[in-house]
């Protein structure tokens with residue numbers, strides 16, 4: 001497959017101001033007639049023909065200006081039509097089979113309904129079209145279909161007319177007045193019911209809101225609706241963005257490749273991010289719904305009103321929208337807890353990407369298959385990069401920059417450069433060097449040393465941006481670091497400062513310190529970097545207990561744990577040193593357990609151990625088996641040392657009422673953490689507590705927490721709880737997904753055998769992405785199972801990739817990065833991982849998606 005390069009961008013030779021689409025809908029056969037009004041683009045190189053992209057389509061007929069035409073040819077999958085004049089009307093008829101569309105891109109059938117997914121290049125699977133984001137058109141769509149099979153007919157924009165025909169069909173005509181690229185087109189037809197509500201915008205526009213679901217799911221849409229209304233209000237208040245149609249529709253579908261899609265006025269969602277009630281969704285699931293609803297809604301401005309010029313600019317909409325949804329969630333709940341969670345995601349998903357064979361800048365330079373670039377780098381690092389601009393500019397100036405961006409580029413297909421320039425102009429700052437964050441991949445390492453002499457503290461900072469594929473040499477980037485210097489005696493600091501390290505090395509001095517202060521740096525995680533600091537265990541314990549920045553406090557605890565586990569894994573500790581370090585860590589955790597100034601949401605967060613993936617990431621070459629052993633042993637040691645305190649916390653938390661208040665959610669979080677430690681330290685007691693919690697649970701958070709612990713243990717309680725859970729929820733696909741995932745991510749010694757057996761379960765299928773991920777993605781991210789010493793975990797995931805590739809290549813390709821970590825794993829496992837990648841590479845007829853990921857991983 002050819003490589004597409006950012007530097008080759010050229011505007012399209014034709015404008016397509018208007019599109020008219022007619023659909024005759026059928027699950028097995030849908031006929032599409034599209035009429036495009038086209039005119040020469042004066043800003044592009046002229047061309048005598050227009051290229052209309054297609055993917056697996058066959059031409060039924062072509063007309064130019066209403067007359068049948070044969071001045072067309074095929075170029076691969078694309079249709080080329082020769083046009084003599086400056087303006088024409090092209091009409092193309094095609095016929096597609098949605099029921100055969102297992103890729104879930106374009107128009108497909110899901111559970112008896114029809115729906116679409118067009119981003120990034122799915123529209124070309126529906127009809128021939130210049131399927132690129134810089135071609136903006138208004139759409140008029142007429143859909144006709146069986147009134148019985150498709151009672152609800154939805155499309156973008158406003159519903160203008162409906163009618164019935166004598167043959168049992170009915171029709172609806174929709175018009176979207178906002179010009180949009182084809183990737184934002186959407187159509188849904190099926191048997192659906194709606195939760196309907198309304199929102200009045202800041203200028204008094206009344207917007208009807210609908211959340212469409214299957215009939216039995218209506219009772220679980222309340223949280224999504226409240227989240228939507230909160231998002232609409234927040235975007236008005238925080239970014240001055242008002243909704244721009246009279247109707248906003250959301251549809252939940254159970255077969256979906258990603259989380260959701262921001263189609264103009266008709267968002268399509270994975271059911272996972274719409275449906276929630278206390279019996280079936282955890283507190284984390286509730287947060288997921290709120291965050292994704294907000295994210296898609298915010299795209300209405302950051303993505304739809306201002307869209308991307310080309311797919312290299314994906315982070316323009318995704319990085320910015322992730323930042324917007326993160327800020328929203330921070331405002332709706334606990335700001336520090338949300339920040340810690342976001343950093344945990346970044347470290348768990350993006351840091352490994354940045355240090356592996358698939359590393360790419362947030363604005364990539366080339367790709368073969370764009371679906372492979374919907375990554376944590378483009379999304380989450382992209383958000384961090386914009387967050388840094390906000391930190392340096394200050395909130396108010398940043399808002400001036402975003403206002404200018406929306407005003408300048410409304411209705412346009414813009415670039416990341418446009419965004420940076422608008423922030424520069426609006427906020428009044430120079431971001432020349434900062435642009436390197438868009439072009440350089442890799443997580444910068446910042447080394448920190450603090451010296452003290454007389455009454456002066458001198459801070460030495462240096463940075464190194466590691467080499468990444470295709471980028472051997474890097475330049476220093478501006479790194480904004482929030483810091484504070486604490487007086488050891490009083491436990492206070494004299495104010496937070498922001499320093500920007502923009503050279504390879506720099507020195508900063510601070511006066512007025514009679515004794516050496518304790519440095520708290522990268523507070524709030526002001527920059528997405530790794531910090532190597534010269535800091536003692538006592539200083540970390542001090543910060544873990546005293547730092548007034550909750551993130552820095554969390555970070556000190558994490559550092560304490562990480563540095564101990566690294567030493568332990570690398571064989572640097574004798575028994576005495578190991579015991580001493582474990583005692584210090586247990587002491588720091590005890591302080592967290594008894595600190596009355598902490599709320600439980602934060603307490604629960606502070607108790608989370610760094611993940612095995614993150615620990616592996618901190619080591620040049622990781623031994624996953626040793627990491628697992630040492631982390632589990634530390635958990636057990638903490639569980640033993642703090643058994644009384646943990647049990648007391650557990651009991652207090654267990655007495656808090658079961659509702660969705662912050663207090664109750666915090667209590668549940670602490671309870672789950674306490675249970676994990678207690679079960680590790682005293683398995684018998686843990687098993688009893690977990691079984692009791694399982695039986696008495698009044699919400700999914702408690703039930704799932706208990707089942708998670710039991711799933712990792714042996715014994716009759718495990719069997720009974722898993723059986724009970726399945727029988728209770730076997731009619732609910734999202735909860736059955738949890739049942740698969742809990743077993744696949746468990747610490748049970750036989751997890752690999754369990755996963756193999758579950759693949760034969762009657763409810764398992766590779767065709768539904770949620771189900772496939774619930775078993776296999778959970779397993780691939782379970783280092784304990786995936787990195788089984790004999791390499792069987794690798795073989796299993798390679799088999800999955802090969803089996804899934806012909807069905808759903810996008811989903812298949814998303815498993816490859818786990819095997820792609822082979823260079824960072826100890827030699828024996830590394831060779832087996834590589835061998836599996838080579839086996840996949842040799843398979844005949846690999847999809848473009850999987851081929852690209854495998855070849856980059858081996859390259």
Ligand code: HT7
Pocket residue numbers: 117119120257258259260261262295296299318371374810
């Ligand atoms: N913008 C949406 C991306 C998306 C997507 C991409 C490729 C294949 C399927 C997809 N479904 C949704 C989601 C978002 O970031 O909001």
Ligand code: ZN
Pocket residue numbers: 295299317318321
């Ligand atoms: Zn998005």
